Amino acid sequence: MKMHVGLYRWLGGALLLLVSGSLWASDLLMVRSQLAFPDAQPRLEEEINALGYFTSNARRVDIDLVNVGFSHGTYRAIAYGKPDEIKRLAEDYPELTPFLPPQIVIFAEREESLLVALNPLYLTEFFPQPELIDIFERWNRDLQIILENVRDAR
Amino acid sequence: MRSKKSILILLSMVVLFLSACAQVGKPEITSDRDEDSEGARLYALHCSACHGNYGRGGVGVPLALEDFLKSVSNQYIAQSIRFGRPGRVMPTFPRLSDQQVQVITEYIRTFHWADEPKFSIESIKGNPKFGAKLYTAYCAQCHGAKGEGGHGTGVSFSRPRFKSILAPALNNEGYLASANDQVIKHSLTLGRAGTPMRALSTMGLSEQNINDLVSYIRSFQILSVKRFEMKRPAEAALVWPSSHSYEQTIERLKDAVVNNGYSVVREQLLGEGIVDPDEGERKQHVVYFASLQMISDGLAHDPRMGLFLPGKIIIIEHEGVVKVLAHNPKQYNALFNNTALSDFSEMLHKTYQAILLEATL
Numbered sequence: 001m002k003m004h005v006g007l008y009r010w011l012g013g014a015l016l017l018l019v020s021g022s023l024w025a026s027d028l029l030m031v032r033s034q035l036a037f038p039d040a041q042p043r044l045e046e047e048i049n050a051l052g053y054f055t056s057n058a059r060r061v062d063i064d065l066v067n068v069g070f071s072h073g074t075y076r077a078i079a080y081g082k083p084d085e086i087k088r089l090a091e092d093y094p095e096l097t098p099f100l101p102p103q104i105v106i107f108a109e110r111e112e113s114l115l116v117a118l119n120p121l122y123l124t125e126f127f128p129q130p131e132l133i134d135i136f137e138r139w140n141r142d143l144q145i146i147l148e149n150v151r152d153a154r
Numbered sequence: 155m156r157s158k159k160s161i162l163i164l165l166s167m168v169v170l171f172l173s174a175c176a177q178v179g180k181p182e183i184t185s186d187r188d189e190d191s192e193g194a195r196l197y198a199l200h201c202s203a204c205h206g207n208y209g210r211g212g213v214g215v216p217l218a219l220e221d222f223l224k225s226v227s228n229q230y231i232a233q234s235i236r237f238g239r240p241g242r243v244m245p246t247f248p249r250l251s252d253q254q255v256q257v258i259t260e261y262i263r264t265f266h267w268a269d270e271p272k273f274s275i276e277s278i279k280g281n282p283k284f285g286a287k288l289y290t291a292y293c294a295q296c297h298g299a300k301g302e303g304g305h306g307t308g309v310s311f312s313r314p315r316f317k318s319i320l321a322p323a324l325n326n327e328g329y330l331a332s333a334n335d336q337v338i339k340h341s342l343t344l345g346r347a348g349t350p351m352r353a354l355s356t357m358g359l360s361e362q363n364i365n366d367l368v369s370y371i372r373s374f375q376i377l378s379v380k381r382f383e384m385k386r387p388a389e390a391a392l393v394w395p396s397s398h399s400y401e402q403t404i405e406r407l408k409d410a411v412v413n414n415g416y417s418v419v420r421e422q423l424l425g426e427g428i429v430d431p432d433e434g435e436r437k438q439h440v441v442y443f444a445s446l447q448m449i450s451d452g453l454a455h456d457p458r459m460g461l462f463l464p465g466k467i468i469i470i471e472h473e474g475v476v477k478v479l480a481h482n483p484k485q486y487n488a489l490f491n492n493t494a495l496s497d498f499s500e501m502l503h504k505t506y507q508a509i510l511l512e513a514t515l
Binding site: 026027028030031032034054055056057059061062075077079080081082083086087090091094095096097098099100101103105107109110112114116117118122123125126127 | 202203206207212213245386389390391392393420424425426427428429430436438442449453457458460461463464466468470472477479480481488489
């Protein structure tokens, strides 16, 4: 059943991509979700997991932000990946490790949330190996689906 | 007497702030707005992440200000979408067709009841030298000594700011290509209600003075061509071989972080939480480091900088060789389309180099 939900999500996301392709050509991918941060973060993790990726514990970006004048500091980074893939890539391509695992950052903006990620295709310029290009392209497709789904969640 | 003056100033600031909040926070619902239109769909897809739903602003400037929409033509909006603001976060949208740009523009126009103003295309002849003096006296405080604009982006990352928007960069080639002389003159003459931009016509400046200012602002166009060339570095990662063992390098690295004025905020195996820790020995260690200054400066320059904050350094042993790696901060400017990050990325690059050198030597 869980697999079916994941499949439907993927198909829905793939359909969305057909009508919104040009957005995803940027080096940075960014979407606004109408979900408030406390709802948006778990929804993001759920969407990542639905595509078969594992997520790490959210990493805090907002270390002591409130103490330096920010009204609040709700800012997290969620790293994700498939265990075997991350392990193998780190072993076979050590110079890629600063960009592993891929991550999505999420922060509150008033009652909404913003999500930002590095477009995996950005890395093709620096890591042109065919095997890596295939992986970056898949990551890009999946990332689009994840971001689209969180953006459209109500 | 002095305290009365202070109270008056304070009250005006509060009124200005509240009026800005009212303008930006609650865009007027116009009967023309069709949320099912192609313009609404494209706006949601390409613009709302930064400019907010209904143009309320966010990382990007608010577009739903009534006075903004009264002061710019549809052509200005369309050209801004086309040219973006090089070096100021706002990207270009080369893949959007003219038709798509037009429907987005028409949708933005519906954020407020405001008829599109019509401007002539006639150039304005003024004295840029005198305009430069006026600029220093009336504009530089907000727009910067050389028209570089306020620091940061839009209303930015949820931190308290008195001003509803930051002063735009007048020397930006995207702005100068979008705004003709008459649009600039209109904004200078009448100001922008709901923002700190005051009407210069009410501050004793004659029409000729304003023409001089327009000529001076237009002269930025010649200067700005080279400024926003942003090159990516040849390498995305900094890679340093270490002459020490894996374990020694980790310890040396942590010492180097502290010696350079930063704190180690977290250390873990690469992919912790994703890769099973019991699945064989892995020599892939990650050290996160930061200082309060580093985080707050980075996010103030660009709220998206959290992608690379806190700092992250990886120590690996690969085929018997120990290496220390980090992403190259020199790519930030081009990646974020934000020249305001220049000094910050340069500082971080030096920091990474110093830490890596000390850890590996």
